[in-house]
Amino acid sequence: xxxGFFTDTTLCIGCKACEVACKQWNQLPxxxxxxxxxxxxxxxxxxxxxxxxxxxxxxxxxxxxxxxATPAPPPAAVPSADGGNxxxxxxxxxxxxxxxxxxxxDIGQWLMMSDVxxxxxxxGCLQACPTGAIIRNEFGAVYVQPDICNGCGYCVPSCxxxxxxxxxxxxxxxxxTLCYDRQKxxxxxxxxKACPTDxxxxxxxxxxxxxxxxxxxxxxxxxxxxxxxxxxxEETEVGDLNAFFLLKAEPEAYGLPVAASLPQNRVTKGFVAxxxxxxxxxxxxxxxxxxxxx
Amino acid sequence: MPGLFSTLLTGLSLLPASYEPPGLERRGGGRRKRRxxxxxxxxxxxxxxxxxxxxxxxxPIWTYFWVGGITGGASAIATLAHFWGDKEGxxxxxxxxxxxxxxxxxxxxxxxxxxxxxxxxFLHMLRVVKFRSPLNMxxxxxxxxxxxxxxxFARQTVEDGFIPEDFFLGKIALQxxxxxxxxxxxxxxxxxxxxxxxxxxxxTVPLWANAxxxxxxxxxxxxxxxxxxxxxxxxxxxxxxxxxLHRLDPIERAGIISELSCVAYAFSxxxxxxxxxVTHGPYANAFRAAVGLGMVGxxxxxxxxxxxxxxxxxxxxxxxxxxLTGGFFMRYAIIEAGKTTSxxxxxxxxxxxxxxxxxxxxxxxxxxxxxxxAFEPGRSIPEARPNSFEPAAQAxxxxxxxxxxxxxx
Numbered sequence: 269x270x271x272g273f274f275t276d277t278t279l280c281i282g283c284k285a286c287e288v289a290c291k292q293w294n295q296l297p298x299x300x301x302x303x304x305x306x307x308x309x310x311x312x313x314x315x316x317x318x319x320x321x322x323x324x325x326x327x328x329x330x331x332x333x334x335x336x337a338t339p340a341p342p343p344a345a346v347p348s349a350d351g352g353n354x355x356x357x358x359x360x361x362x363x364x365x366x367x368x369x370x371x372x373x374d375i376g377q378w379l380m381m382s383d384v385x386x387x388x389x390x391x392g393c394l395q396a397c398p399t400g401a402i403i404r405n406e407f408g409a410v411y412v413q414p415d416i417c418n419g420c421g422y423c424v425p426s427c428x429x430x431x432x433x434x435x436x437x438x439x440x441x442x443x444x445t446l447c448y449d450r451q452k453x454x455x456x457x458x459x460x461k462a463c464p465t466d467x468x469x470x471x472x473x474x475x476x477x478x479x480x481x482x483x484x485x486x487x488x489x490x491x492x493x494x495x496x497x498x499x500x501x502e503e504t505e506v507g508d509l510n511a512f513f514l515l516k517a518e519p520e521a522y523g524l525p526v527a528a529s530l531p532q533n534r535v536t537k538g539f540v541a542x543x544x545x546x547x548x549x550x551x552x553x554x555x556x557x558x559x560x561x562x
Numbered sequence: 563m564p565g566l567f568s569t570l571l572t573g574l575s576l577l578p579a580s581y582e583p584p585g586l587e588r589r590g591g592g593r594r595k596r597r598x599x600x601x602x603x604x605x606x607x608x609x610x611x612x613x614x615x616x617x618x619x620x621x622p623i624w625t626y627f628w629v630g631g632i633t634g635g636a637s638a639i640a641t642l643a644h645f646w647g648d649k650e651g652x653x654x655x656x657x658x659x660x661x662x663x664x665x666x667x668x669x670x671x672x673x674x675x676x677x678x679x680x681x682x683x684f685l686h687m688l689r690v691v692k693f694r695s696p697l698n699m700x701x702x703x704x705x706x707x708x709x710x711x712x713x714x715f716a717r718q719t720v721e722d723g724f725i726p727e728d729f730f731l732g733k734i735a736l737q738x739x740x741x742x743x744x745x746x747x748x749x750x751x752x753x754x755x756x757x758x759x760x761x762x763x764x765x766t767v768p769l770w771a772n773a774x775x776x777x778x779x780x781x782x783x784x785x786x787x788x789x790x791x792x793x794x795x796x797x798x799x800x801x802x803x804x805x806x807l808h809r810l811d812p813i814e815r816a817g818i819i820s821e822l823s824c825v826a827y828a829f830s831x832x833x834x835x836x837x838x839x840v841t842h843g844p845y846a847n848a849f850r851a852a853v854g855l856g857m858v859g860x861x862x863x864x865x866x867x868x869x870x871x872x873x874x875x876x877x878x879x880x881x882x883x884x885x886l887t888g889g890f891f892m893r894y895a896i897i898e899a900g901k902t903t904s905x906x907x908x909x910x911x912x913x914x915x916x917x918x919x920x921x922x923x924x925x926x927x928x929x930x931x932x933x934x935x936a937f938e939p940g941r942s943i944p945e946a947r948p949n950s951f952e953p954a955a956q957a958x959x960x961x962x963x964x965x966x967x968x969x970x971x
Binding site for chain 1: 687
């Protein structure tokens with residue numbers, strides 16, 4: 269049974285509990301106290317010892333900054349509680365009637381996303397690995413076997429998402445294992461377990477995908493029409509992602525490629541082109557050798 | 563190709579193009595304002611941070627690509643000379659070619675093992691055969707080439723009298739090598755020259771991925787030209803008749819012309835975001851050295867250089883050294899400039915953006931308000947966040963509920 273993550277970025281509050289839980293469970297060393305100086309994101313990127321990374325994208329306000337209080341419209345005009353709250357916050361008086369309506373004008377917003385190894389259906393790192401250290405395990409996850417990896421580093425530039433990395437003092441490549449050890453014991457991965465808002469959900473991929481599509485439909489029904497799924501129902505070369513996302517902005521904003529290409533799809537093309545030129549040059553050289561010495 | 567001429571001019575730095583090094587200060591690019599999907603963030607990247615990771619490759623890999631190219635080219639040329647060359651006049655080509663190949667096939671694995679971060683595990687490379695992994699294929703190519711080259715080298719040492727023919731080692735050497743091993747060496751050489759380029763193009767590094775079908779032929783053609791240059795250099799230094807020294811010039815010229823064609827094709831193909839790293843990046847001068855010393859210089863010199871006397875010999879030596887130096891710069895520039903494009907999110911996005919993602923309209927059609935019913939569950943959805951997760955049991959439960967639709971007590 270293939271399992272994976274569905275990361276719903278609309279629920280992420282940027283608490284970084286997933287980062288911490290991942291580090292603790294997997295006994296990953298700290299990355300130091302470097303500040304990026306760009307946002308609340310001081311983790312920066314996924315790496316050999318960082319298998320979850322919360323991205324913070326600050327979308328600045330275009331015009332006004334403060335919430336604006338307006339007198340409440342007549343009670344009849346106030347939308348019902350289950351009709352979705354698009355008007356802002358209602359302040360009720362003691363009789364339960366709307367006394368004041370506080371609108372939410374454009375005050376800017378944060379987009380937060382907990383990034384992780386995508387465990388692609390067609391994984392570049394897995395196909396690139398020359399030692400067979402990277403395998404697909406029984407949970408459908410892409411797993412680096414630490415006892416095989418010889419640190420050639422070829423998986424690093426082969427990942428279309430920039431996930432896997434070499435650990436400089438160890439020499440081997442490391443990345444998210446989708447908590448292989450916890451799954452073996454029937455536990456959900458540490459990050460999903462720790463996520464307080466269920467932005468990260470773990471489970472059977474078919475269920476997750478169904479739930480994700482439902483969630484998008486739900487958000488669209490509420491007027492959040494910018495929500496879409498990244499990593500499923502798309503025709504990309506890497507195929508469906510076992511860790512997929514619900515995003516609200518274009519993928520580039522989150523540091524994700526728009527349509528990831530599989531590096532290994534260029535292998536055959538390269539060899540054919542190279543051998544074709546080799547054949548031409550060889551025939552030419554043979555003819556040149558056939559010629560008499562001057 | 564309409565833009566070919568202007569791209570060539572840009573490549574030779576005759577036309578201006580702006581270059582901005584990637585960095586944090588360029589906060590998210592911000593130049594390309596894209597609308598139409600989602601929240602209008604105006605961000606073309608995540609704070610200008612790299613999307614993909616660059617390889618760690620430094621001098622062992624520059625050197626290996628260079629040495630491997632020379633080895634491959636020398637092997638191929640020695641083989642061609644062995645089968646189609648003049649038995650007397652081209653003997654030294656085969657001879658020097660085999661010696662150069664042997665040296666290269668000896669040095670290459672050492673360089674590759676040095677580059678491994680866990681060198682003691684180098685044999686793990688040979689525990690699988692993966693046709694989709696150029697690095698794995700290359701290991702096998704190098705192993706095969708090394709074997710064939712070793713056998714042919716042993717024969718050469720016997721033929722040259724370093725080992726007596728009637729000595730048992732000499733007998734073994736003569737018995738274990740023949741035309742087949744020489745052909746094998748030639749094929750191995752061509753494969754070695756090609757795969758290094760494929761190795762680069764089969765990555766996410768924007769420069770290499772964008773120039774995909776051009777890099778492998780470029781490396782192969784460079785293998786021929788640098789291999790020919792190395793053999794010519796070896797012959798010039800070992801006292802081959804100066805009249806015979808220019809025997810490989812047509813091959814070298816053909817290789818260089820192929821290289822120039824590949825460079826032109828690659829330039830016509832690169833996106834502007836990638837191309838600026840080549841023409842105006844920190845390795846622009848290395849590219850100029852590669853084209854000038856490795857391609858244009860030797861090509862022009864081979865047409866005008868003296869062919870007789872001491873001047874002819876010196877010219878052969880000088881041209882060969884030039885071509886070899888240029889070949890090294892070519893590998894160096896492509897690897898290092900590739901790494902700078904990896905650091906530039908704009909360059910990576912420029913090659914990955916394209917058809918493949920469902921448009922917002924398509925997404926809305928699929929998941930829009932009216933379509934919510936389409937996702938009515940056909941089976942029970944487990945709790946959003948199960949406290950424990952037991953793969954087998956859960957799978958069973960889902961199967962039974964979806965098949966029968968009744969509660970299995």
